[in-house]
Amino acid sequence: MATNKDAFKDYLQLEKKYSSHTINAYLNDITYFESFNKDNFGQDTIEQVNYNQIRSWVVSLVDDGVSNTTINRKVASLKAFYKFLLKTKQIELNPLLKHKALKTPKILQIPFSEKELNAVLDITFETNGFEEIRNKLIIDLFYTTGMRRTELIHLKLMNINFSNQTLKVLGKRNKERILPILPVIIEQLLLYKKERSSLENIMDDEYLFLTKKGLKLNDSFVYRLINSYFSSVSEKVKKSPHILRHTFATHLLNNGADLNSVKELLGHSSLASTQIYTHSSLSELKKVYQESHPRNKK
Known part of the structure; x- marks a missing residue:
């Protein structure tokens, strides 16, 4: 029953x-x-x-x-x-109707700087083996698309459109969205696909990212990967895939992207979710404002 x-x-x-x-x-x-x-x-x-x-x-x-x-x-x-x-009319009153959540401290999630990103992408990849090529592509995809960790893990080969330079991700609540990808990422994808095809035993063939044993990646693997690479260049407390997503949004906003466009790229259902990323861009605006306004030059 x-x-x-x-x-x-x-x-x-x-x-x-x-x-x-x-x-x-x-x-x-x-x-x-x-x-x-x-x-x-x-x-x-x-x-x-x-x-x-x-x-x-x-x-x-x-x-x-x-x-x-x-x-x-x-x-x-x-x-x-x-x-x-x-x-469903199983009860007549929600016993938690007037409940107030306990107070929690606000944790400021600090994005990586462009210097830290470049340090990881330009310095730490000295070999051209399968794992190095895959890891660099993972970091670059997080940074250039802002996709979520689970979206990257479940990304399939068939979701990549090389001619249109786009890829399709499956977001929260099974919502699909199309993301543009840069030419440099297309080059990396082609290189990775070549290395991937040389794996001896591919078990999860439909998925783009695999371990060297041919298995689909999992959450902890991706978290450890990001944390490991960024620990060598950053002293920030949090070094996770979500911080890379946060970095993607912040850097776009800092360089003039409008909030609605960033919202669509991130796959947010409302602007309120996207606005949490504006604190860093506001700091950048304040810096530019203070350096540029005539009244501040006297």
């Missing part, structure tokens, strides 16, 4: 089109609360709970040393579940 959790899973997968990773995170958070509720309040189900029960769970998480960011994520999963139950 199907449960509300099963129906919620189908809803996230079929209607919201969330990734399997996101769906599993939601369901794990809900299951965790179910266990807490049963142990502390003796209820086998969580469909009918009051806010005090949920608040007790939040307090226990705080006492256990769980970060506010993680607690907010867990509560958000629960809130989504109750919104679904309300939508």
Whole structure:
């Protein structure tokens, strides 16, 4: 017999089109609360709970040393579940309706400088083996397209249009978008394809990026790759694929690109998501303004 959790899973997968990773995170958070509720309040189900029960769970998480960011994520999963139950008329009131998220510190994500990018792309690639060519292409693709890590991992050979110099990526909620690629990237892609074809045993042939064993890359592999290369040239705390995406957007804005164009390239559904990247371009504008305005030259 199907449960509300099963129906919620189908809803996230079929209607919201969330990734399997996101769906599993939601369901794990809900299951965790179910266990807490049963142990502390003796209820086998969580469909009918009051806010005090949920608040007790939040307090226990705080006492256990769980970060506010993680607690907010867990509560958000629960809130989504109750919104679904309300939508499907399984409950009459969302117990989290008036809940306020815990305060979290704002973490400033600092993009790489052009100097740091050039240091990685021009200095660290001294050999021409398969892995070096692949790694350079990965870094350059992140920087010149702003694609997400999962989009790069799932990029397929058939998604590249060499004649039009574009590639197709599958973004969040299975939304496709077409990205332009620079001539220098086309050259790198052709070189990489030649090296890739010489691999002895290709298992995941449809995917563009492979390990030397012929397997599709995974999240941790790509994260370690970026972190490793940029650790040698940058002292920034975060050195990840997302910082390269952040760098792509910031450098475009610094060089005159309009916000709407950057939004489309990044695959954001709203300008609000793109505006988080404007702090660096604003700093650049202030610098230009202060250096250029006549009133500041006296």
